[in-house]
Amino acid sequence: MKDKRIEERIQHSLNAELSGLRTTSYQRDQFFENATGGYKVKKKISVVAILVAALMLFTVTALAVVLLSPKEIVEQVAVPTAQSNEQENYTYEDLQNLLQTLNENGITLDEGSTLMQAFKAGHGYWERDTIDEICRTAFGRNQGIWTLEQKHWYGEMMKAIGAWGINIWLLPEGEEISLSEARALAVKTLKDAYGAELPAESNEDWEVYETFELAWQPETDSYPRENAQWTVWFSRRNGGSLSYDVTFDRFGQNAVPWRASFLEHINTKDLGTVMDDLEEREGTCTQWSLETWAEFGNLISDMEIKSQNGWLYQHAGYCLPPEGAISAEEALEIARKETGASGWIGENIICCIGNDRPIYKICQRVFLDGKQKGGRYDHVWCLEIDCMTGEVLDVREYTYTPDSNPMMMYVPFSLLSGVPSFEKEPDSVNSERRILTQVEKESAYQTEHGAASIYFLPLEKQAELFGGFHTVPSREEYDKALATAKKAIASRYGADALETLGDYQTGVMHQENSSGETGEPQHVWDFMFTTDPTYLSDGYRVQFRYPVNEKSGEETVLDLTVEHANLGNG
């Protein structure tokens, strides 16, 4: 389900940031003409409280010989000052007093911080962000790794100044599991799920941290304690890309393990995804090394290609320069001399096969406006140089137009003229729509949004219509999955949830594909329990998958989500 806090924060930030970026009516007219061919609640505080705050300020100043901790300064100076005004920001004088108190107690804020820059320029600063800066200076820049106590205390301070309505960062109470229990449970869950051997506390290889926080409940639009959730992270140090996390409820139930690493989907992806993965790892393709291009070539060599660009990439013969070849640097120098391009130039070099011989494919992208930052390449030289002799085989100059084909920068010229035509592969929207159109014709169930509810088609029919990963599971597999789904609903909504629902029907979609973690086969299930298969206006939806554990060989339930059936339904 959608995290309302994140949504609000992102929408608020991006909308504010982009508020000045708007199309004009003239631009919109142009779009049309060209397209159609002819296109923050401050808490009120009593006068007494203000006097108390002022007294505390006086006391702090008077007793400055006793060093205060950052927490004490926040509690005794920053928060009372914030509470004593009706603004959301400290005045320059407020900030001056606060910084002086910090300095007198041996605490120095980062001179390069936005706060300090604002202060040096004679401005005040946001109260919330000032307290945040003090806390990050004291506890660490990464708020995620703060202790539960630090997080909880921080939340209380935010509440005190009116920045937060509630404190979502909790400390476990009563029957709720403790920090040590949470960590132990996380370690066990990840061992069971992935065979991972992880420490319960941070060590030289792994950083372990956690939150225990309130989660939003969409039904009531509130953050009830019953929804409190633990998340324990394990992040590999020293630049490793591997990370794990586990979430579970306040009693340690409903654990959901997760593992993330680069190239996690390498076994099951298409060309676009392979490029995305490599770009994520190596930067944009103009920054790739010869080795990365060669790796790319290998990764796509046996791939089923469905587009002209895909065909070009697959047939370019990306490789490493053969023995005896001139170096890439030498080739680049030859290219520079050949074109005489000067000023700001972006270069990239690829080794591939052109007309049956290894060549360097070099592109020089010239910044016409003469500056790199913010500059654009309007002008490109593409050269092909014999890897062995250094002979310049071909030089072409391109000027940018909206129809420019970028492939001339990435494949040998000799390939460009011989590209076979490909029938346009229906994308998923189209393919799903095609399927639904077929379902409509067969008078299957319709939703109020005009889309058919395919959950209630027989699995055989789904397999026939969808094909691909949609397969018909054995009865044993189905029964096992059904039991898991019902158990999940009982756990989330109560043992009698389904019974209370009444005369419900069970719909399901099933896929059998490869696990992103292990590459081993997995069953992916999406169950719908509702009395209203037409509009899905009631009931529950349960999704999960069963990958095969790479060590134990056993199946483990992963990515389990349970929600009301009508969520996200149009």
Add this chain to the structure above:
Amino acid sequence: MERAEVPSMIREQKLSRWIEEYSDSILHTCFIYLSDQSQAEDATQDTWIKAWKHMSDFERQGIANEKAWLLRIAINTCKDYRRSAWFRHIDRKQALDELPPHLVSVEPKDHTLTLMVMELPDRYKQVILLYYFQGLTMLETAEALGTSQSTVHRRLKKAEELLKVSLTGGVAYEG
């Protein structure tokens, strides 16, 4: 079922309405994706050209969510722009600084979050833009990206993790 051909005047009215209603959303999405105002404007124009060109597909397939369809075209257009490598080495902060003046006040921390979103790897930026910024549902996001809901779910989780420091820092909300 056979559908009657849609007269071009009705299509023009529809395109005109879409341009009025969605141009800013598309422009914002393209800017976050491309980090360049000029390129974002070009991509917005190209999106409308493609939308017009494929209007018959939209009608024939009976696509329910026009915004998701248009954003899909916009994202794919931006991907093409990125891949084309006609522009690289963009300084994102400078790109933000060069935007027209804000119409609403921007808190310093928000500037940081916007940069963080812009610097996300594409696959995570896409889901954040569509699901959280543009408010699409999980299904609509999956459709717009041509992928499965489970993939969108996983990418969102990772994206949220990457943004977590900013998102959980100093969040102002009413409980």
